[in-house]
Amino acid sequence: MRRIGEEFAARRRIVGLTQQTLADLAGVSRSGVQSIEYGLGTVKFATVVEVAQVLGLTMLPAGTTRR
Numbered sequence: 001m002r003r004i005g006e007e008f009a010a011r012r013r014i015v016g017l018t019q020q021t022l023a024d025l026a027g028v029s030r031s032g033v034q035s036i037e038y039g040l041g042t043v044k045f046a047t048v049v050e051v052a053q054v055l056g057l058t059m060l061p062a063g064t065t066r067r
Contacts, residue, residue: 001039002039012037015055027050032047
């Protein structure tokens with residue numbers, strides 16, 4: 001989960017969003033965004049997907065590549 005969080009945080013900074021703005025756009029709490037970014041295992045998968053969509057990221061199963 002930590003690697004995903006690092007990728008999300010980097011992408012959030014690239015697109016110029018605060019954690020709160022990202023949370024508002026994704027319809028989740030700021031603590032949910034923080035949990036993802038800090039690699040805590042207490043966040044629901046649906047929350048991860050919502051945040052990924054706002055960031056323009058695609059979730060793929062481990063070991064697969066995008067074509």
